[in-house]
Amino acid sequence: QVTDTLAKEGPSSPSYDWFQTDSLVTIVIYTKQKDINLDSVIVDHRDDSFRAETVIKDYSYLVHVALSHEIQEDFSVLVVENVGKIEIVLKKKENTSWKCLGHPQENHNSFIPKKDTGLFYRKCQLVSKEDVTHDTKLFCLMLPPSTHLEVPVGQHVYLRLPITGTEIVKPYTPVCDSLFSEFKEPVLPNNIYIYFLIKIYPAGFFTPELDQLQIGDYVSVSNPEGNFIISQLQELEDLFLLAAGTGFTPMVKVLNYALTNIPSLRKVKLMFFNKTEDDIIWRSQLEKLAFKDKRFEVEFVLSAPTSEWSGKQGYISPALLSEFLKRRSDTSKVLICLCGPTPFTEQGMRMLHDLNFSKDEIHSFTA
Ligand code: FAD
Ligand code: NAD
Structure with a gap:
């Protein structure tokens, strides 16, 4: 249940309502927030259990009921962003009138800190x-x-x-x-x-x-977790990605999103640390992207190269970083993302602080 204390500390609690036609049941969640989109809500329908979890900042609002009647397998989810309304449209299996939506299940209509909800x-x-x-x-x-x-x-x-x-x-x-x-x-x-x-x-x-x-x-x-917030990319001019090994994975969507959705973006530079050339994930795609989109540059750094490697070598270091992290001007908006083995990330963070980048300009991906 919604507790007043929690609602006062965090964002105000959403509420829900439902209505029906002969063939459809629509559940409406009023989030009372404007920055809501399709990734804000996670819906699962299993047997007769219907679960819709809406994530608002660090809180989770749950609609969780055993539906009173059967529905078809597929449903649609719509978001009216400017009013923060989410509509989930269910298709009835039979065109009968429902007297209630269903019976409340665990934590139905609750609004609690996300850290207190188990993973579904x-x-x-x-x-x-x-x-x-x-x-x-x-x-x-x-x-x-x-x-x-x-x-x-x-x-x-x-x-x-x-x-x-x-x-x-x-x-x-x-x-x-x-x-x-x-x-x-x-x-x-x-x-x-x-x-x-x-x-x-x-x-x-x-x-x-x-x-x-x-x-x-x-x-x-x-369900997803993590503390990266997409608004960190808004109005960004320079994006620097420091990835080691599979620490490349969070960079993929960040890179794609930034190149497609951030008009202010002037430069994205990836420094990709690997042991050998054979370990480089999507090397030819990265090189093709750099060729195709002049805003993107990639540099590979190997810690255990063969003698034929003529590119950069070694672990992350202040010398590599100060040469790589050239901001356009003192006032340009910069974000540096960092991900890899724990010693890589920890050393990288220390070096970035020493290079006078502020906390707001650095995001490290961790568990
Ligand atoms: P583990 O059993 O954890 O072992 C990994 C390696 O370490 C093995 O070579 C093993 O021999 C060695 N090892 C284990 N214990 C020791 C020890 N005590 N001393 C020395 N060596 C040891 N990985 C990806 O591939 N892709 C991703 O997208 C990805 N995303 C991640 C996101 C987050 C937030 C985090 C925290 C990690 C992510 N990882 C990702 C890593 C992933 O979670 C696992 O840690 C990884 O897959 C290894 O799991 P494992 O159980 O197979 O290996
Ligand atoms: P790897 O062993 O192939 O190493 C890749 C590079 O990391 C090396 O070439 C080196 O430059 C650097 N590196 C490795 N050990 C180092 C050390 N002790 N000090 C400084 N630099 C070092 O890497 P991998 O097997 O692909 O492992 C990738 C790591 O990234 C895993 O630990 C994984 O858990 C982590 N990861 C984290 C996230 C996340 O937190 N969001 C996501 C993906 C991967």
């Missing part, structure tokens, strides 16, 4: 798996038709598999299917595929099991 999972089917490098693969998962879920730019989800009788979860960051896929989110509704670039560690606990999955097998996918 749905089973997704493996649709395809493609080699990207010698140890990294592009996995495509399909959401069930009775789910609406769009992972916001810069956020991750948890994948869950039963391993020797125990449910194991690990975080992964969805990517686009390629660097050239037009960035339509959140404009195109009901995108049913989620892509992941995942490195398989032969001695790892989770990834060898993931790699064993056959096309058509299921893996559970959680």
Whole structure:
């Protein structure tokens, strides 16, 4: 239930209502917020349980009922952004009049801090798996038709598999299917595929099991998490991406989104740290993108190159960073994103502070 204390501390609580025609039932969520879009609401319909979770800042508003009548598998979700209204249109299985929407389930009509809500999972089917490098693969998962879920730019989800009788979860960051896929989110509704670039560690606990999955097998996918906020990109002029290994994954959507949706953007530079040339994810796509879009530049830095490598070498260092992070002017709006192994990210953060970049100008991706 909504508690007054919580509502006073955070944003004001949304509310919901519902109405029907002969064939449709529409659930309306009044968020009382303006910056709402299709990735703000996650809807799952399973058996007779209907669940719609709306995320508003750090809070979660839940509509959770056992529907009083059966509905068809597919439904649509619409957002009226300027008034912060979300409409979920369900199709009745039979054209009868419903007396009530359904029976309240756990936490129905609650508005609580997101950190206090457990993660909700749905089973997704493996649709395809493609080699990207010698140890990294592009996995495509399909959401069930009775789910609406769009992972916001810069956020991750948890994948869950039963391993020797125990449910194991690990975080992964969805990517686009390629660097050239037009960035339509959140404009195109009901995108049913989620892509992941995942490195398989032969001695790892989770990834060898993931790699064993056959096309058509299921893996559970959680609701999104993460503290990247898309407004960090608004009015940006220079975007610098520092990625190491699979730390490239959050950069994919950030890069695509920035190039497509931020008119003020003048330059995006990626410094991509890997052990060897064979470890570079999507190298030819990155080079093609740099050729096609003059705002984008990529530089590869290898920590264990062969003798033929004539490019930059070593780990992240103040010398590499000060040469790379040239801001256009003292006043230009800059964001530096950082992601990779923990020592990489920690050293990088320290070096950026020493180079006098402010906290607001740096975003590090962590769990
Ligand atoms: P682990 O069992 O964790 O082992 C990984 C490697 O470390 C193996 O080589 C193993 O031999 C070695 N190792 C394990 N324990 C030790 C030890 N004690 N000492 C020395 N070596 C050890 N990964 C991706 O590929 N793609 C993503 O999009 C992605 N997104 C992420 C998002 C977030 C927010 C975070 C925090 C991580 C992300 N990761 C991603 C990493 C991912 O969550 C897993 O950590 C990774 O897949 C390894 O899992 P694993 O269980 O297979 O390996
Ligand atoms: P890797 O072992 O292939 O190393 C890639 C590069 O990282 C190296 O070439 C080097 O430049 C740098 N590096 C590695 N160890 C370092 C050290 N001790 N000090 C300084 N630099 C170092 O990397 P990988 O196996 O692809 O691992 C990627 C890491 O990124 C994983 O730890 C994963 O959990 C993390 N990751 C985090 C997120 C997130 O937090 N959002 C997302 C994706 C990946």
